[in-house]
Amino acid sequence: MSTRTPLDVFLSDQALAEAREQAKIPGTLAIAITPAAPGTQCSWCDCDIALNETEHRCKGCPNPAAVIMHQFRHGSPVRVDVPLCTGCHPDAARFVLALAQAGGTR
16 A cells, blocks of 8 residues: 555545534444555454364464454543454444444443
8 A cells, every 4th residue: 555645545534524424323333444554454353263262363364454444432531443454344334333233332
């Protein structure tokens, strides 16, 4: 990925600001997706593990990240940034959607 242009930075800043604003609504989990900086590694766990493996420590997917999924939650000042490669992005989006639908983001 090449260096980000001023327009790229502007659009990313606008997306982040809008997601932050949407997260002010009670019960909301707002997501913004922006381009990843060059050299960023995907951090999504693509390990094939059983649910009872509580001691598992994943190092993340070894592929370079293409995007960053920024998560804003109502009532939390913390923004969660998850670097994702093109292969892990769909899985991460499905996971976050399922978590939100199950009420796990409160």
